[in-house]
Amino acid sequence: MKLDLERQEHGRSELPIEGDLDLGLGDGRPERATLRGTILVDNVESRFLLGGILTAAGRAECGRCLGAFDFLWDVPLEIVVLRDVDTDEGEGDSLVIRQATGEVDLTDALRESAVLAFPLAPVCRPDCRGLCPRCGIDRNTGTCDCADEDIDPRWEGLP
Numbered sequence: 001m002k003l004d005l006e007r008q009e010h011g012r013s014e015l016p017i018e019g020d021l022d023l024g025l026g027d028g029r030p031e032r033a034t035l036r037g038t039i040l041v042d043n044v045e046s047r048f049l050l051g052g053i054l055t056a057a058g059r060a061e062c063g064r065c066l067g068a069f070d071f072l073w074d075v076p077l078e079i080v081v082l083r084d085v086d087t088d089e090g091e092g093d094s095l096v097i098r099q100a101t102g103e104v105d106l107t108d109a110l111r112e113s114a115v116l117a118f119p120l121a122p123v124c125r126p127d128c129r130g131l132c133p134r135c136g137i138d139r140n141t142g143t144c145d146c147a148d149e150d151i152d153p154r155w156e157g158l159p
């Protein structure tokens with residue numbers, strides 16, 4: 001996943017991208033993801049602005065039922081490549097890469113973008129019923145006798 005600085009047209013162009021990333025997240029979040037989409041490249045003066053929204057796909061754990069599922073999420077890009085490597089200037093919240101010539105390896109910036117965009121607790125489907133908080137049964141595939149008692153344990157024993 002590279003951007004060849006020598007071959008970019010002036011103005012806006014599109015860079016199709018597809019590749020695997022080692023996210024190394026763990027803890028129910030994807031170890032790896034496949035990134036796909038089109039990066040919009042604006043070549044202006046001494047900088048390249050990389051934008052657009054890519055799609056990442058990986059194995060994640062459902063925040064409700066804890067089952068593993070294939071999850072897709074949007075990865076908005078805000079990356080700036082500064083060809084003036086001596087400048088201190090930043091670009092707001094954008095990820096900054098300083099490189100004057102040649103091919104820019106976008107892997108690290110894309111990994112960071114994908115990690116930042118990963119939601120807090122994705123669910124396997126919008127109507128996932130989750131686990132019973134008492135006995136732990138998966139309510140998508142089974143029922144239990146405690147399923148109807150939705151009493152918050154903190155209120156038990158109060159008059």
Ligand SMILES: [Zn+2]
Pocket residue numbers: 062063064065066067123124125128129130
């Ligand atoms: Zn679920």
Ligand SMILES: [Zn+2]
Pocket residue numbers: 132133134135136137144145146147
């Ligand atoms: Zn139960």
